[in-house]
Amino acid sequence: MSGIREGILKVEQSLQNLMKWVLFLVTGTMTLVVLLGVFFRYVLKAPLPWSEELARYLMVWGASLGAFVAFREGSHVGVTMIMDRLHGQTAIVLTRAAQFIVALFMATVMIEGFVLVSKIRGQTSAAMEIPMGWAYIAIPVGCLLILMEALIMIFFKGDQSPEKRGESL
Protein backbone atom coordinates (compact mmCIF):
# COMPACT_ATOMS: atom_id res chain seq x y z
CA MET A 1 0.00 0.00 0.00
CA SER A 2 2.73 2.46 0.97
CA GLY A 3 4.58 1.54 -2.23
CA ILE A 4 1.60 2.62 -4.30
CA ARG A 5 1.32 5.81 -2.27
CA GLU A 6 4.99 6.67 -2.79
CA GLY A 7 4.72 5.91 -6.50
CA ILE A 8 1.68 8.12 -6.97
CA LEU A 9 3.18 11.01 -5.03
CA LYS A 10 6.34 10.69 -7.09
CA VAL A 11 4.42 10.86 -10.36
CA GLU A 12 2.48 13.85 -9.03
CA GLN A 13 5.72 15.61 -8.08
CA SER A 14 7.26 15.05 -11.51
CA LEU A 15 4.06 16.37 -13.09
CA GLN A 16 4.57 19.58 -11.13
CA ASN A 17 8.18 19.85 -12.36
CA LEU A 18 7.05 19.23 -15.92
CA MET A 19 4.44 21.99 -15.56
CA LYS A 20 7.13 24.50 -14.71
CA TRP A 21 8.73 24.05 -18.13
CA VAL A 22 5.45 23.68 -20.02
CA LEU A 23 4.09 26.90 -18.51
CA PHE A 24 7.36 28.73 -19.17
CA LEU A 25 7.12 27.75 -22.84
CA VAL A 26 3.41 28.55 -23.11
CA THR A 27 3.76 31.96 -21.45
CA GLY A 28 6.94 32.81 -23.34
CA THR A 29 5.40 31.88 -26.68
CA MET A 30 2.24 33.83 -25.85
CA THR A 31 4.32 36.94 -25.14
CA LEU A 32 6.42 36.53 -28.28
CA VAL A 33 3.37 35.98 -30.46
CA VAL A 34 1.65 39.16 -29.25
CA LEU A 35 4.85 41.19 -29.61
CA LEU A 36 5.30 39.79 -33.09
CA GLY A 37 1.73 40.84 -33.86
CA VAL A 38 2.47 44.37 -32.60
CA PHE A 39 5.63 44.50 -34.70
CA PHE A 40 3.93 43.33 -37.87
CA ARG A 41 0.94 45.60 -37.42
CA TYR A 42 2.62 48.85 -36.40
CA VAL A 43 6.08 48.60 -37.88
CA LEU A 44 5.67 46.53 -41.02
CA LYS A 45 2.03 47.63 -41.52
CA ALA A 46 1.17 44.05 -42.45
CA PRO A 47 -0.90 42.61 -39.60
CA LEU A 48 -0.59 38.91 -38.86
CA PRO A 49 -4.04 37.32 -39.02
CA TRP A 50 -3.26 34.51 -36.60
CA SER A 51 -1.25 36.09 -33.76
CA GLU A 52 -4.17 37.16 -31.56
CA GLU A 53 -5.99 33.86 -31.86
CA LEU A 54 -2.90 31.77 -31.15
CA ALA A 55 -2.09 33.90 -28.10
CA ARG A 56 -5.65 33.48 -26.77
CA TYR A 57 -5.55 29.70 -27.07
CA LEU A 58 -2.13 29.59 -25.43
CA MET A 59 -3.53 31.63 -22.56
CA VAL A 60 -6.48 29.25 -22.11
CA TRP A 61 -4.03 26.34 -21.99
CA GLY A 62 -1.71 28.19 -19.64
CA ALA A 63 -4.52 29.09 -17.26
CA SER A 64 -5.97 25.55 -17.28
CA LEU A 65 -2.61 23.94 -16.48
CA GLY A 66 -1.63 26.75 -14.10
CA ALA A 67 -4.87 26.21 -12.19
CA PHE A 68 -3.65 22.70 -11.36
CA VAL A 69 -0.35 24.00 -9.96
CA ALA A 70 -2.21 26.68 -7.99
CA PHE A 71 -4.66 24.10 -6.63
CA ARG A 72 -1.79 21.85 -5.57
CA GLU A 73 -0.19 24.75 -3.69
CA GLY A 74 -3.48 25.98 -2.24
CA SER A 75 -3.12 29.34 -3.97
CA HIS A 76 -6.73 29.68 -5.08
CA VAL A 77 -8.26 32.21 -2.72
CA GLY A 78 -11.19 31.16 -0.57
CA VAL A 79 -12.90 32.27 2.61
CA THR A 80 -11.17 30.18 5.25
CA MET A 81 -12.11 32.04 8.40
CA ILE A 82 -14.65 29.43 9.55
CA MET A 83 -12.51 26.41 8.69
CA ASP A 84 -9.48 27.99 10.38
CA ARG A 85 -11.34 28.09 13.69
CA LEU A 86 -12.25 24.40 13.63
CA HIS A 87 -10.06 21.68 15.11
CA GLY A 88 -9.82 17.92 15.40
CA GLN A 89 -12.28 15.50 13.88
CA THR A 90 -14.78 18.14 12.67
CA ALA A 91 -12.08 19.98 10.75
CA ILE A 92 -10.83 16.80 9.08
CA VAL A 93 -14.33 15.64 8.11
CA LEU A 94 -15.31 19.05 6.70
CA THR A 95 -12.02 19.43 4.81
CA ARG A 96 -12.58 15.99 3.27
CA ALA A 97 -16.13 17.00 2.38
CA ALA A 98 -14.89 20.18 0.69
CA GLN A 99 -12.25 18.26 -1.28
CA PHE A 100 -14.85 15.69 -2.26
CA ILE A 101 -17.21 18.42 -3.53
CA VAL A 102 -14.41 19.93 -5.61
CA ALA A 103 -13.50 16.48 -6.99
CA LEU A 104 -17.13 15.79 -7.92
CA PHE A 105 -17.43 19.18 -9.59
CA MET A 106 -14.21 18.72 -11.54
CA ALA A 107 -15.27 15.21 -12.65
CA THR A 108 -18.57 16.58 -13.99
CA VAL A 109 -16.98 19.49 -15.83
CA MET A 110 -14.30 17.16 -17.20
CA ILE A 111 -16.86 14.70 -18.62
CA GLU A 112 -19.00 17.52 -20.02
CA GLY A 113 -15.87 19.15 -21.40
CA PHE A 114 -15.07 16.02 -23.39
CA VAL A 115 -18.71 15.88 -24.52
CA LEU A 116 -18.37 19.46 -25.74
CA VAL A 117 -15.13 18.67 -27.58
CA SER A 118 -16.79 15.78 -29.39
CA LYS A 119 -19.80 17.99 -30.25
CA ILE A 120 -17.69 20.63 -31.94
CA ARG A 121 -15.75 18.07 -33.97
CA GLY A 122 -15.27 19.46 -37.47
CA GLN A 123 -15.36 23.11 -36.43
CA THR A 124 -12.21 25.05 -37.20
CA SER A 125 -10.98 28.32 -35.75
CA ALA A 126 -11.54 31.57 -37.62
CA ALA A 127 -7.96 32.66 -38.25
CA MET A 128 -5.65 29.66 -38.04
CA GLU A 129 -8.27 27.17 -39.24
CA ILE A 130 -7.15 24.58 -36.72
CA PRO A 131 -9.72 22.26 -35.10
CA MET A 132 -11.49 24.14 -32.28
CA GLY A 133 -11.18 20.98 -30.21
CA TRP A 134 -7.46 21.61 -29.74
CA ALA A 135 -8.29 24.76 -27.84
CA TYR A 136 -11.43 23.55 -26.04
CA ILE A 137 -9.80 20.37 -24.74
CA ALA A 138 -7.65 22.52 -22.42
CA ILE A 139 -10.70 22.77 -20.11
CA PRO A 140 -11.30 19.04 -19.50
CA VAL A 141 -7.54 18.40 -19.30
CA GLY A 142 -7.21 21.07 -16.59
CA CYS A 143 -10.20 19.54 -14.77
CA LEU A 144 -8.63 16.08 -15.00
CA LEU A 145 -5.42 17.31 -13.36
CA ILE A 146 -7.29 19.08 -10.54
CA LEU A 147 -9.58 16.06 -10.06
CA MET A 148 -6.52 13.84 -9.77
CA GLU A 149 -4.89 16.20 -7.29
CA ALA A 150 -8.09 16.42 -5.21
CA LEU A 151 -8.28 12.62 -5.03
CA ILE A 152 -4.61 12.42 -4.05
CA MET A 153 -5.25 14.98 -1.31
CA ILE A 154 -8.20 12.94 0.00
CA PHE A 155 -6.54 9.54 -0.07
CA PHE A 156 -2.79 10.03 0.14
CA LYS A 157 -1.88 13.37 1.59
CA GLY A 158 -3.52 12.89 4.99
CA ASP A 159 -4.23 16.19 6.67
CA GLN A 160 -1.21 17.99 5.26
CA SER A 161 -3.36 20.88 4.16
CA PRO A 162 -1.80 23.46 1.84
CA GLU A 163 0.09 25.98 3.94
CA LYS A 164 0.46 28.73 1.45
CA ARG A 165 -2.67 30.75 1.01
CA GLY A 166 -3.61 33.99 -0.60
CA GLU A 167 -1.24 34.55 -3.48
CA SER A 168 -3.48 36.86 -5.40
CA LEU A 169 -4.17 40.51 -5.81
Added chain:
Amino acid sequence: MNLLLGIGFFVTLALGIPIAFVLGITALVAVIALPNVPLYLIPQRLFTGMDSFPIMAVPFFILAGNLMNAAKITDSIIEFSKLLVGRIRGGLGHVNIVASMFFAGISGSAVADTSALGSILIPAMEKERYSTAYSAAVTASSSIIGPIIPPSIPMVVLATIANLSVGGLFLGGILPGVFIGFGLMGVNYVISRRRNYQKIVEPIQWKVFFKTLLATIIPLLMPLIILGGILGGVFTATEAASVAVAYALFVGFFVMRTLSLKDLPNIFFRSMVLTSTILIVFAMANAFSWILATQEIPQKVSQYILSISTDPYVILLLVNVFLLIVGCFLEGLAAIMITVPILMPLVTQVGIDPMHFALIMVVNLMIGLITPPMGLCLIVVCGVAKMKIGPLLKEIIPFLMVEIVILFVITYMPWFTLTLPRLFKLH
Protein backbone atom coordinates in the same frame (compact mmCIF):
# COMPACT_ATOMS: atom_id res chain seq x y z
CA MET B 1 -34.42 28.01 -7.29
CA ASN B 2 -32.90 31.25 -6.00
CA LEU B 3 -32.94 29.82 -2.49
CA LEU B 4 -31.12 26.73 -3.76
CA LEU B 5 -28.49 28.95 -5.41
CA GLY B 6 -28.07 30.99 -2.23
CA ILE B 7 -27.65 27.95 -0.01
CA GLY B 8 -25.23 26.28 -2.43
CA PHE B 9 -23.16 29.45 -2.64
CA PHE B 10 -22.85 30.11 1.07
CA VAL B 11 -22.36 26.51 2.21
CA THR B 12 -19.52 25.87 -0.24
CA LEU B 13 -18.03 29.28 0.60
CA ALA B 14 -18.12 28.50 4.33
CA LEU B 15 -16.37 25.18 3.73
CA GLY B 16 -13.34 27.16 2.59
CA ILE B 17 -13.68 26.01 -1.03
CA PRO B 18 -11.85 28.50 -3.27
CA ILE B 19 -14.18 31.19 -4.58
CA ALA B 20 -13.58 30.11 -8.20
CA PHE B 21 -14.97 26.65 -7.48
CA VAL B 22 -17.79 28.09 -5.35
CA LEU B 23 -18.99 30.09 -8.37
CA GLY B 24 -18.65 27.09 -10.68
CA ILE B 25 -20.40 24.67 -8.32
CA THR B 26 -23.29 27.10 -7.82
CA ALA B 27 -23.62 27.49 -11.58
CA LEU B 28 -23.50 23.72 -12.09
CA VAL B 29 -26.21 23.09 -9.48
CA ALA B 30 -28.40 25.69 -11.20
CA VAL B 31 -27.85 24.14 -14.63
CA ILE B 32 -28.78 20.71 -13.27
CA ALA B 33 -31.96 22.17 -11.75
CA LEU B 34 -32.95 24.09 -14.89
CA PRO B 35 -34.86 22.12 -17.52
CA ASN B 36 -33.54 21.98 -21.09
CA VAL B 37 -30.08 23.34 -20.36
CA PRO B 38 -27.27 20.95 -21.37
CA LEU B 39 -24.54 20.42 -18.78
CA TYR B 40 -21.80 21.15 -21.32
CA LEU B 41 -22.87 24.77 -21.03
CA ILE B 42 -20.48 24.99 -18.06
CA PRO B 43 -17.23 24.05 -19.86
CA GLN B 44 -18.38 26.18 -22.77
CA ARG B 45 -18.83 29.25 -20.53
CA LEU B 46 -15.45 28.52 -18.92
CA PHE B 47 -13.77 28.48 -22.31
CA THR B 48 -15.47 31.56 -23.73
CA GLY B 49 -14.74 33.40 -20.49
CA MET B 50 -11.00 32.87 -20.78
CA ASP B 51 -10.80 33.07 -24.57
CA SER B 52 -10.49 36.86 -24.50
CA PHE B 53 -7.78 39.10 -25.86
CA PRO B 54 -8.52 42.12 -23.60
CA ILE B 55 -8.08 40.02 -20.44
CA MET B 56 -4.61 38.99 -21.66
CA ALA B 57 -3.37 42.33 -20.32
CA VAL B 58 -3.56 40.64 -16.88
CA PRO B 59 -0.79 38.05 -17.44
CA PHE B 60 1.35 40.65 -19.20
CA PHE B 61 1.05 43.20 -16.40
CA ILE B 62 1.84 40.49 -13.84
CA LEU B 63 4.82 39.39 -15.90
CA ALA B 64 6.13 42.93 -16.39
CA GLY B 65 5.79 43.63 -12.64
CA ASN B 66 7.54 40.38 -11.69
CA LEU B 67 10.38 41.04 -14.13
CA MET B 68 10.88 44.58 -12.81
CA ASN B 69 10.84 43.24 -9.29
CA ALA B 70 13.41 40.55 -10.12
CA ALA B 71 15.55 43.28 -11.68
CA LYS B 72 15.68 44.85 -8.18
CA ILE B 73 14.08 48.05 -9.31
CA THR B 74 12.42 48.17 -5.87
CA ASP B 75 15.74 49.20 -4.31
CA SER B 76 16.21 52.20 -6.55
CA ILE B 77 12.57 53.29 -6.12
CA ILE B 78 13.09 53.28 -2.34
CA GLU B 79 16.36 55.22 -2.61
CA PHE B 80 14.68 57.77 -4.84
CA SER B 81 11.72 58.13 -2.46
CA LYS B 82 14.15 58.69 0.40
CA LEU B 83 15.61 61.63 -1.47
CA LEU B 84 12.14 63.02 -2.18
CA VAL B 85 10.39 62.77 1.19
CA GLY B 86 12.84 61.24 3.66
CA ARG B 87 13.57 64.60 5.24
CA ILE B 88 10.03 65.21 6.43
CA ARG B 89 9.25 64.05 9.97
CA GLY B 90 8.29 60.39 9.89
CA GLY B 91 10.69 60.01 6.97
CA LEU B 92 10.66 56.28 6.39
CA GLY B 93 6.88 56.19 6.71
CA HIS B 94 6.59 58.75 3.93
CA VAL B 95 9.18 56.83 1.92
CA ASN B 96 7.03 53.71 2.25
CA ILE B 97 3.95 55.55 0.97
CA VAL B 98 5.67 57.39 -1.89
CA ALA B 99 7.49 54.23 -2.96
CA SER B 100 4.07 52.51 -3.11
CA MET B 101 2.86 55.24 -5.43
CA PHE B 102 5.86 54.77 -7.74
CA PHE B 103 5.66 51.01 -7.48
CA ALA B 104 1.99 51.29 -8.50
CA GLY B 105 3.25 52.48 -11.88
CA ILE B 106 5.03 49.23 -12.62
CA SER B 107 2.77 46.74 -10.89
CA GLY B 108 -0.98 46.42 -11.01
CA SER B 109 -1.32 44.45 -7.84
CA ALA B 110 -1.49 45.41 -4.16
CA VAL B 111 -0.18 42.12 -2.81
CA ALA B 112 2.94 42.34 -4.99
CA ASP B 113 3.49 45.83 -3.60
CA THR B 114 3.01 44.68 0.01
CA SER B 115 5.57 41.90 -0.19
CA ALA B 116 8.13 43.70 -2.38
CA LEU B 117 8.24 46.95 -0.38
CA GLY B 118 7.40 45.44 3.01
CA SER B 119 10.30 43.00 2.98
CA ILE B 120 12.75 45.90 2.62
CA LEU B 121 11.04 48.77 4.41
CA ILE B 122 9.59 47.06 7.48
CA PRO B 123 13.04 45.97 8.77
CA ALA B 124 14.41 49.43 7.88
CA MET B 125 11.60 51.14 9.82
CA GLU B 126 12.08 48.85 12.81
CA LYS B 127 15.74 49.83 12.87
CA GLU B 128 14.69 53.49 13.09
CA ARG B 129 12.52 52.56 16.10
CA TYR B 130 9.13 52.56 14.42
CA SER B 131 7.04 49.79 15.98
CA THR B 132 6.64 46.65 13.90
CA ALA B 133 2.86 46.97 13.90
CA TYR B 134 3.03 50.59 12.72
CA SER B 135 5.51 49.75 9.96
CA ALA B 136 3.26 46.92 8.79
CA ALA B 137 0.20 49.19 8.91
CA VAL B 138 1.87 51.84 6.72
CA THR B 139 3.00 49.15 4.27
CA ALA B 140 -0.40 47.46 3.95
CA SER B 141 -2.48 50.64 3.80
CA SER B 142 -0.28 52.24 1.15
CA SER B 143 0.00 49.09 -0.97
CA ILE B 144 -3.65 49.39 -2.01
CA ILE B 145 -2.59 52.34 -4.17
CA GLY B 146 -0.92 49.75 -6.44
CA PRO B 147 -4.07 48.79 -8.36
CA ILE B 148 -5.54 52.33 -8.21
CA ILE B 149 -2.68 54.09 -10.01
CA PRO B 150 -2.24 52.47 -13.47
CA PRO B 151 -1.51 49.86 -14.64
CA SER B 152 -4.15 47.97 -12.71
CA ILE B 153 -5.31 44.39 -12.91
CA PRO B 154 -8.75 45.04 -11.33
CA MET B 155 -9.34 47.81 -13.86
CA VAL B 156 -8.51 45.50 -16.78
CA VAL B 157 -11.00 42.97 -15.40
CA LEU B 158 -13.65 45.60 -14.75
CA ALA B 159 -13.25 47.18 -18.18
CA THR B 160 -13.61 43.77 -19.80
CA ILE B 161 -16.77 42.82 -17.89
CA ALA B 162 -18.48 46.21 -18.03
CA ASN B 163 -17.31 47.10 -21.53
CA LEU B 164 -15.53 50.31 -20.51
CA SER B 165 -12.37 51.92 -21.85
CA VAL B 166 -9.30 50.54 -20.06
CA GLY B 167 -7.37 53.69 -20.92
CA GLY B 168 -10.16 55.78 -19.41
CA LEU B 169 -10.15 53.80 -16.18
CA PHE B 170 -6.35 53.93 -15.99
CA LEU B 171 -6.37 57.72 -16.30
CA GLY B 172 -9.27 58.05 -13.87
CA GLY B 173 -7.34 56.14 -11.22
CA ILE B 174 -4.39 58.54 -11.13
CA LEU B 175 -5.90 61.39 -9.10
CA PRO B 176 -7.69 59.17 -6.54
CA GLY B 177 -4.45 57.17 -6.10
CA VAL B 178 -2.36 60.29 -5.51
CA PHE B 179 -5.08 61.68 -3.21
CA ILE B 180 -4.95 58.53 -1.06
CA GLY B 181 -1.15 58.71 -1.00
CA PHE B 182 -1.19 62.28 0.31
CA GLY B 183 -3.93 61.41 2.81
CA LEU B 184 -1.82 58.58 4.21
CA MET B 185 1.23 60.84 4.41
CA GLY B 186 -0.86 63.26 6.48
CA VAL B 187 -1.74 60.49 8.94
CA ASN B 188 1.89 59.39 9.08
CA TYR B 189 3.02 62.95 9.80
CA VAL B 190 0.56 63.48 12.64
CA ILE B 191 1.35 60.12 14.28
CA SER B 192 5.11 60.62 13.82
CA ARG B 193 4.95 63.95 15.63
CA ARG B 194 3.03 62.43 18.49
CA ARG B 195 5.36 59.45 18.82
CA ASN B 196 8.50 61.34 17.93
CA TYR B 197 9.40 59.21 14.92
CA GLN B 198 12.42 60.83 13.25
CA LYS B 199 13.27 61.99 9.78
CA ILE B 200 16.25 60.79 7.75
CA VAL B 201 19.23 63.04 8.53
CA GLU B 202 22.10 61.78 6.41
CA PRO B 203 23.06 64.55 3.94
CA ILE B 204 22.16 64.31 0.27
CA GLN B 205 25.07 63.33 -1.94
CA TRP B 206 24.42 64.84 -5.33
CA LYS B 207 26.45 62.23 -7.18
CA VAL B 208 24.29 59.50 -5.68
CA PHE B 209 21.21 61.60 -6.33
CA PHE B 210 21.68 61.68 -10.08
CA LYS B 211 22.60 58.01 -10.24
CA THR B 212 19.45 57.09 -8.31
CA LEU B 213 17.36 59.43 -10.41
CA LEU B 214 18.50 57.67 -13.57
CA ALA B 215 18.01 54.19 -12.10
CA THR B 216 14.45 55.13 -11.11
CA ILE B 217 13.36 57.09 -14.14
CA ILE B 218 14.19 54.44 -16.71
CA PRO B 219 11.95 51.76 -15.12
CA LEU B 220 9.27 54.35 -14.39
CA LEU B 221 8.99 55.19 -18.06
CA MET B 222 7.07 51.93 -18.32
CA PRO B 223 3.68 53.33 -17.21
CA LEU B 224 4.18 56.23 -19.59
CA ILE B 225 4.78 53.82 -22.47
CA ILE B 226 1.65 51.90 -21.50
CA LEU B 227 -0.52 54.99 -21.07
CA GLY B 228 0.97 56.78 -24.04
CA GLY B 229 0.43 53.76 -26.27
CA ILE B 230 -3.17 53.29 -25.19
CA LEU B 231 -4.10 56.96 -25.15
CA GLY B 232 -2.48 57.74 -28.47
CA GLY B 233 -4.84 55.14 -29.89
CA VAL B 234 -1.78 53.21 -31.01
CA PHE B 235 -2.08 50.07 -28.91
CA THR B 236 -4.85 48.12 -27.28
CA ALA B 237 -4.26 47.65 -23.54
CA THR B 238 -3.10 44.08 -24.12
CA GLU B 239 -0.61 45.12 -26.78
CA ALA B 240 0.65 47.91 -24.53
CA ALA B 241 1.05 45.37 -21.72
CA SER B 242 3.07 43.05 -23.97
CA VAL B 243 5.31 45.98 -24.89
CA ALA B 244 5.69 46.64 -21.16
CA VAL B 245 6.99 43.07 -20.79
CA ALA B 246 9.51 43.67 -23.57
CA TYR B 247 10.53 46.94 -21.92
CA ALA B 248 10.95 45.22 -18.54
CA LEU B 249 13.18 42.60 -20.16
CA PHE B 250 15.20 45.34 -21.83
CA VAL B 251 15.62 47.28 -18.57
CA GLY B 252 16.48 44.13 -16.63
CA PHE B 253 19.06 42.84 -19.07
CA PHE B 254 20.63 45.95 -20.56
CA VAL B 255 20.01 48.93 -18.26
CA MET B 256 20.01 47.59 -14.71
CA ARG B 257 21.82 44.39 -15.74
CA THR B 258 20.37 42.69 -12.70
CA LEU B 259 18.32 40.05 -14.52
CA SER B 260 19.86 36.78 -15.65
CA LEU B 261 18.61 34.29 -18.22
CA LYS B 262 18.34 31.50 -15.69
CA ASP B 263 15.76 33.51 -13.68
CA LEU B 264 13.38 33.65 -16.63
CA PRO B 265 11.74 30.18 -16.56
CA ASN B 266 10.71 30.61 -12.96
CA ILE B 267 9.42 34.18 -13.43
CA PHE B 268 7.32 33.18 -16.44
CA PHE B 269 6.07 30.05 -14.67
CA ARG B 270 5.12 31.92 -11.47
CA SER B 271 3.43 34.69 -13.45
CA MET B 272 1.22 32.20 -15.27
CA VAL B 273 0.29 30.34 -12.09
CA LEU B 274 -0.76 33.63 -10.50
CA THR B 275 -2.62 34.53 -13.69
CA SER B 276 -4.46 31.23 -13.59
CA THR B 277 -5.84 31.96 -10.11
CA ILE B 278 -7.39 35.13 -11.57
CA LEU B 279 -8.49 33.65 -14.90
CA ILE B 280 -10.17 30.66 -13.28
CA VAL B 281 -12.28 32.97 -11.13
CA PHE B 282 -13.00 34.98 -14.27
CA ALA B 283 -14.04 31.87 -16.20
CA MET B 284 -16.22 30.51 -13.39
CA ALA B 285 -17.79 33.94 -12.90
CA ASN B 286 -18.66 33.84 -16.61
CA ALA B 287 -20.73 30.70 -15.95
CA PHE B 288 -22.13 32.12 -12.71
CA SER B 289 -23.22 35.42 -14.26
CA TRP B 290 -25.07 33.52 -17.00
CA ILE B 291 -27.19 31.93 -14.26
CA LEU B 292 -27.71 35.30 -12.58
CA ALA B 293 -28.91 36.71 -15.89
CA THR B 294 -31.32 33.86 -16.69
CA GLN B 295 -32.79 34.10 -13.21
CA GLU B 296 -33.13 37.88 -13.66
CA ILE B 297 -31.33 38.43 -10.36
CA PRO B 298 -29.87 41.82 -11.37
CA GLN B 299 -33.38 43.11 -12.20
CA LYS B 300 -34.76 41.84 -8.90
CA VAL B 301 -31.97 43.45 -6.91
CA SER B 302 -32.44 46.71 -8.84
CA GLN B 303 -36.17 46.72 -8.18
CA TYR B 304 -35.63 46.10 -4.50
CA ILE B 305 -33.03 48.84 -4.08
CA LEU B 306 -34.95 51.32 -6.21
CA SER B 307 -37.95 50.74 -3.97
CA ILE B 308 -35.85 52.11 -1.09
CA SER B 309 -34.66 55.14 -3.01
CA THR B 310 -34.06 56.40 -6.53
CA ASP B 311 -31.80 59.24 -5.43
CA PRO B 312 -28.30 58.72 -6.91
CA TYR B 313 -26.65 60.05 -3.74
CA VAL B 314 -28.51 57.59 -1.55
CA ILE B 315 -27.86 54.73 -3.98
CA LEU B 316 -24.13 55.52 -4.00
CA LEU B 317 -24.10 55.54 -0.21
CA LEU B 318 -25.92 52.20 -0.01
CA VAL B 319 -23.74 50.60 -2.68
CA ASN B 320 -20.53 51.87 -1.09
CA VAL B 321 -21.50 50.50 2.32
CA PHE B 322 -22.54 47.22 0.71
CA LEU B 323 -19.22 46.93 -1.14
CA LEU B 324 -17.20 47.76 1.97
CA ILE B 325 -18.96 44.88 3.72
CA VAL B 326 -18.43 42.58 0.72
CA GLY B 327 -14.75 43.59 0.75
CA CYS B 328 -14.42 42.33 4.32
CA PHE B 329 -15.23 38.82 3.18
CA LEU B 330 -14.34 38.49 -0.48
CA GLU B 331 -11.07 39.18 -2.24
CA GLY B 332 -11.32 42.25 -4.51
CA LEU B 333 -11.21 40.68 -7.96
CA ALA B 334 -13.76 38.00 -7.16
CA ALA B 335 -15.99 40.69 -5.66
CA ILE B 336 -15.73 42.74 -8.86
CA MET B 337 -16.60 39.76 -11.04
CA ILE B 338 -19.65 38.84 -8.96
CA THR B 339 -21.07 42.28 -8.20
CA VAL B 340 -20.50 44.20 -11.46
CA PRO B 341 -23.23 42.36 -13.40
CA ILE B 342 -25.64 43.10 -10.54
CA LEU B 343 -24.69 46.67 -9.65
CA MET B 344 -23.81 48.22 -13.00
CA PRO B 345 -27.38 48.13 -14.42
CA LEU B 346 -28.70 49.52 -11.13
CA VAL B 347 -26.43 52.55 -10.97
CA THR B 348 -26.74 53.44 -14.66
CA GLN B 349 -30.51 53.31 -14.26
CA VAL B 350 -30.40 56.18 -11.77
CA GLY B 351 -28.04 58.17 -13.98
CA ILE B 352 -24.68 57.49 -12.33
CA ASP B 353 -21.78 57.55 -14.77
CA PRO B 354 -20.49 53.99 -15.38
CA MET B 355 -16.83 55.02 -15.53
CA HIS B 356 -17.13 57.04 -12.33
CA PHE B 357 -18.85 54.13 -10.64
CA ALA B 358 -16.23 51.64 -11.87
CA LEU B 359 -13.48 53.76 -10.31
CA ILE B 360 -15.38 54.08 -7.02
CA MET B 361 -15.74 50.32 -7.05
CA VAL B 362 -12.02 49.72 -7.54
CA VAL B 363 -11.07 52.10 -4.71
CA ASN B 364 -13.74 50.62 -2.44
CA LEU B 365 -12.80 46.99 -3.02
CA MET B 366 -9.08 47.71 -2.75
CA ILE B 367 -9.80 49.16 0.71
CA GLY B 368 -11.30 45.72 1.30
CA LEU B 369 -7.77 44.32 1.02
CA ILE B 370 -6.94 45.84 4.42
CA THR B 371 -10.18 45.13 6.25
CA PRO B 372 -10.48 42.01 8.43
CA PRO B 373 -11.30 39.15 8.49
CA MET B 374 -10.48 38.58 4.80
CA GLY B 375 -7.89 41.23 3.93
CA LEU B 376 -5.26 39.76 1.64
CA CYS B 377 -2.76 42.57 2.22
CA LEU B 378 -3.13 42.18 5.99
CA ILE B 379 -2.40 38.46 5.72
CA VAL B 380 0.59 39.04 3.45
CA VAL B 381 2.06 41.85 5.55
CA CYS B 382 1.77 39.73 8.71
CA GLY B 383 3.82 37.09 6.92
CA VAL B 384 6.42 39.63 5.83
CA ALA B 385 6.68 41.32 9.25
CA LYS B 386 6.41 37.99 11.13
CA MET B 387 3.70 39.29 13.44
CA LYS B 388 0.17 38.45 14.53
CA ILE B 389 -2.77 40.28 13.03
CA GLY B 390 -4.16 41.70 16.33
CA PRO B 391 -1.72 44.59 17.00
CA LEU B 392 -1.69 45.44 13.29
CA LEU B 393 -5.46 46.04 13.26
CA LYS B 394 -5.15 48.68 15.97
CA GLU B 395 -2.44 50.55 14.07
CA ILE B 396 -4.21 50.40 10.74
CA ILE B 397 -7.42 52.10 11.94
CA PRO B 398 -6.37 55.76 11.36
CA PHE B 399 -5.09 54.92 7.85
CA LEU B 400 -8.23 52.95 7.06
CA MET B 401 -10.45 55.81 8.29
CA VAL B 402 -8.71 58.32 6.04
CA GLU B 403 -9.06 55.97 3.07
CA ILE B 404 -12.78 55.56 3.70
CA VAL B 405 -13.22 59.33 4.00
CA ILE B 406 -11.34 59.78 0.69
CA LEU B 407 -13.54 57.10 -0.88
CA PHE B 408 -16.63 59.12 -0.02
CA VAL B 409 -15.07 62.38 -1.18
CA ILE B 410 -14.31 60.80 -4.56
CA THR B 411 -17.77 59.26 -4.67
CA TYR B 412 -19.51 62.60 -4.33
CA MET B 413 -16.99 64.66 -6.29
CA PRO B 414 -16.67 62.99 -9.72
CA TRP B 415 -14.09 65.67 -10.53
CA PHE B 416 -11.41 63.38 -9.07
CA THR B 417 -12.24 60.41 -11.25
CA LEU B 418 -13.43 61.99 -14.48
CA THR B 419 -11.19 65.03 -15.06
CA LEU B 420 -8.28 63.16 -16.64
CA PRO B 421 -10.39 60.79 -18.80
CA ARG B 422 -12.30 63.85 -20.07
CA LEU B 423 -9.08 65.69 -20.82
CA PHE B 424 -8.01 62.85 -23.09
CA LYS B 425 -11.51 62.44 -24.54
CA LEU B 426 -11.87 58.93 -23.21
CA HIS B 427 -15.10 59.80 -21.52
